[in-house]
Amino acid sequence: MSDLYLPRTAVIDQRTQESPTIFTLRMQFEDDHAQQAFDFSPGQFNMVTLFGVGEIAISIVNDPQDSHFFDHTIRVVGRVSEGMSGLRPGDRVGIRGPFGRGWPLDEARGKDVLLVTGGLGCAPLVSVIRYLMNRRDQFGHITILQGVKHSSDLIWREQYDIWSREHEVKVLLAADVVTREWRGQQGMVTELIGELNLRIGRAIALLCGPELMMMAAIANLRSMGLADNQIWFSMERNMQCGVGQCGHCQIGPKYVCRDGPVFCYSELADFMGTKGF
Ligand SMILES: Cc1cc2nc3c(=O)[nH]c(=O)nc-3n(C[C@H](O)[C@H](O)[C@H](O)COP(=O)(O)OP(=O)(O)OC[C@H]3O[C@@H](n4cnc5c(N)ncnc54)[C@H](O)[C@@H]3O)c2cc1C
Known part of the structure; x- marks a missing residue:
């Protein structure tokens, strides 16, 4: 990762409504190389940007062996998560990460x-x-x-x-x-x-x-x-x-x-x- 503060663009591939206030976004990096290089450990998180609104910490919920995509499950609690609930396939978000230490x-x-x-x-x-x-x-x-x-x-x-x-x-x-x-x-x-x-x-x-x-x-x-x-x-x-x-x-x-x-x-x-x- 070259600049830790610079989000890379990811495209929403699927959106699943899990409950009235919880939804899952499946996404992949716009740049194929970035997607192929994306590797994380369970328990790590991404900083996800809704452009023009803000950035929030969200855990990655799939198995790292799924190399073609990554999933985020988000609960609407405030401004950014509520804005994200309006995202649909084809929309774009910014991603920094993966960050943190995962499970042992x-x-x-x-x-x-x-x-x-x-x-x-x-x-x-x-x-x-x-x-x-x-x-x-x-x-x-x-x-x-x-x-x-x-x-x-x-x-x-x-x-x-x-x-x-x-x-x-x-x-x-x-x-x-x-x-x-x-x-x-x-x-x-x-x-x-x-x-x-x-x-x-x-x-x-x-x-x-x-x-x-x-x-x-x-x-x-x-x-x-x-x-x-x-x-x-x-x-x-x-x-x-x-x-x-x-x-x-x-x-x-x-x-x-x-x-x-x-x-x-x-x-x-x-x-x-x-x-x-
Ligand atoms: C490591 C990590 C992983 C996370 N993973 C997920 C996830 O997988 N899915 C998910 O839905 N959320 C996750 N969160 C929480 C998510 O980051 C917050 O809900 C989000 O920042 C809310 O932003 P907002 O603009 O929608 O709401 P805001 O308007 O910023 O906040 C709404 C209310 O929630 C409180 N709040 C906001 N963020 C937090 C926080 N991190 N801890 C405690 N209270 C907070 C605010 O004080 C306020 O009262 C994670 C947080 C961390 C730190």
């Missing part, structure tokens, strides 16, 4: 992997779930716990069904508020952790979602015997430069954009839940 794939290889996600917190984890599913023989048991506030908020339902039918894969869903058709549990996703029969010595936990949810999950996992270096999570902070220069996403001594967004609990235990630095 080497650490996870050969282990049982527990993935705990809340809300659209699932976006940074979806790429790693796809990675694990496409390389099933390299990992032990996989357990996916996904929580949402309302059962109708759950996206990728069919995908969860497909994953749950894989060998030694367990998917447990929880919603605070449920409709009659809901087949998961009612309650908080963190409550599901206590029901698990984890093989503590060979487990690694990957968490993503609201910070309070992750803190509760970490407390449960630690009380079950997981060591701090077996627990990893993805942090979210307002970001601007994406490359550890501007300081907007600083937490204590760390820049979430450059040193994270994925951290080991042992690295950031003292700073979780802190808003400023």
Whole structure:
């Protein structure tokens, strides 16, 4: 990448509406060489520019082996994401990235992997779930716990069904508020952790979602015997430069954009839940 601050143009290839406020954009770089050279690790993100409006950090949600495109799943929360929801195939965005440190794939290889996600917190984890599913023989048991506030908020339902039918894969869903058709549990996703029969010595936990949810999950996992270096999570902070220069996403001594967004609990235990630095 020649200039870290200069976005490259990508063209929207497909747009999928996942829920009333969540959509996925499949895109590819206008320049074929840039697309071929694009390589990322699950958990990394791009800074995506809506020209004339602004730039936001968005996780990459596909498996890195998909070399002809990359996917971003975006929730409408404000000005830029709302503008992006109007994009259609053929429209263009700017891309800087991939940035940050992704999930600890080497650490996870050969282990049982527990993935705990809340809300659209699932976006940074979806790429790693796809990675694990496409390389099933390299990992032990996989357990996916996904929580949402309302059962109708759950996206990728069919995908969860497909994953749950894989060998030694367990998917447990929880919603605070449920409709009659809901087949998961009612309650908080963190409550599901206590029901698990984890093989503590060979487990690694990957968490993503609201910070309070992750803190509760970490407390449960630690009380079950997981060591701090077996627990990893993805942090979210307002970001601007994406490359550890501007300081907007600083937490204590760390820049979430450059040193994270994925951290080991042992690295950031003292700073979780802190808003400023
Ligand atoms: C590493 C990383 C990966 C991300 N991946 C995704 C993703 O895959 N999909 C997705 O939809 N979103 C993702 N986000 C969040 C996304 O960057 C913000 O939602 C986006 O910046 C909102 O911009 P906006 O202009 O639409 O809203 P704004 O008008 O900027 O913000 C609307 C509200 O959201 C708050 N807000 C904005 N950004 C953040 C943030 N990063 N953390 C906490 N609060 C924030 C603002 O303070 C405000 O209250 C990610 C963020 C980070 C840091």
